[in-house]
Amino acid sequence: MGPIGIFDSGYGGLTVFREIVGKLPQYDYVYLGDNARVPYGTRSFETVYAFTRECVEQLFSMGCHLVVLACNTASAKALRTIQQHDLPQCPDLRKVLGVIRPTTEVIGRYTQTRHVGVLATSGTVKSASYSIEIRKFFPDISVYQQACPLWVPLVENNELDSAGAAYFVQADVNRLLRQSPRIDTIILACTHYPLLLPLIQRFVPPHIRILAQGELVALSLADYLSRHPEVEQQCTTGGNVTFYTTDSAADFEEKAARFYGSPVTASETKLLL
Template sequence: MGPIGIFDSGYGGLTVFREIVKKLPLYDYVYLGDNARVPYGTRSFETVYAYTKECVESLFSMGCHLVVLACNTASAKALRTIQQKDLPHCPDLRKVLGVIRPTTEVIGLHTSTRHVGILATPGTVKSASYPIEIRKFFPDITVFQQACPMWVPLVENNELDSEGAAYFVEADIKRLLHQSPDIDTVILACTHYPLLLPLIRRFMPPSIQILPQGGLVADSLADYLKRHAEVEMLCTKNGRTHFFTTDNAADFEERAGRFYGQAVKASELKMQF
């Protein structure tokens, strides 16, 4: 038995993690942020897969049987390969889940016009993961994507209220909505983006619903554990949480609180690459 592992390329996954802890507070968790190698969004599929696999294996070595990739880029570029290529060769029961499916399998409940917008990193947009997954569940929905390459750096550097942040957020929203006047629901397909919600709401028409992923992923994980007793019974329940980063722990602690909503204590974990 062991904790549930939560992985992200940096800090953004903490916005998902806080919703998971809020929904499922009794479980033990280990969070790993690969801050030394962020950003993932502009890296190749091969590199993202290699980095993600190494971090997932680190969480497995800590006793995790279930790992959630709380990162859209890792979910888009690495999850399927890990599930199909690596997990079948594991000696015991191990599962890896992502954040894309929990979002796409419920999107049809939120849109009336069946025109949905995606705001994401260039890597997630290039992967076409959201259009592909949404089409599986709701073939009648048309998906429009907009890459937002500056949003993550703005969040990482705490430029949430700057003129530059306002400029890029407004410009990318305009580019998305220009693709279709009928978009009525927009998915924030990056876990950093909830920190920009005040700016996003400022420039998004009030008639358009904005969907951050944290609550959707937390609900999906709770449902998964109910449906998979063989996995749930391997998850320890002492309400303990541990944080790891591949970069300087003090730097991680300084920034992580903005994403997680409270102060955290972290340890450094060295990677091979």
């Protein structure tokens, strides 16, 4: 038995993690941020897969049997290969889940016009993961994507209220909405973007619903554990939360509180290369 592992390339996954802990506070958790190698969004599929696999193996070594990739880029570029190639070679029961499917499998409940917009990193957009996954569940939904390459740096540098942030958010939102006047639902397909939500709402018409992923992922995880008792029984229930980073713990603690919503204490860890 062991904790549930939560992985992200940096800080953004903390916006999902806080929702998971809020929904399922009884479990033990280990959060690992690969801050030393962020960002993942601009890297190749091969590199993202290699980095993600190393971090998943690190969480396995810490006793986690279940790992959630709280990162859209890792979910888009690495999850399928890990599930199909790496997990079958594991000697015991281990599972890795992502954040894309929990969003795409319920999107049909939110859109009336069946026109959905996706705001994401360049890597997630290029992967077409949201278009592919939504089409599997809802073939009648049209998906429009817009890459927002500067949004993550704006969040990481705490420039949420700057004139530059407003300029780039407005420009990218307008580019998305110009693709279809019928868009009635927008997915924030990057875990950093909830911190920009007040700014995004300034430039999105009020009739358009904006979906952040945290709550949807937390609900999906709760449902998954209820449907898979063989996995749930492997998860310890002490309510303990531990944070690790591949970079400076002091730097992580300083920035992580903005994403997690409360102060955190972190430790540095070396990856098992």
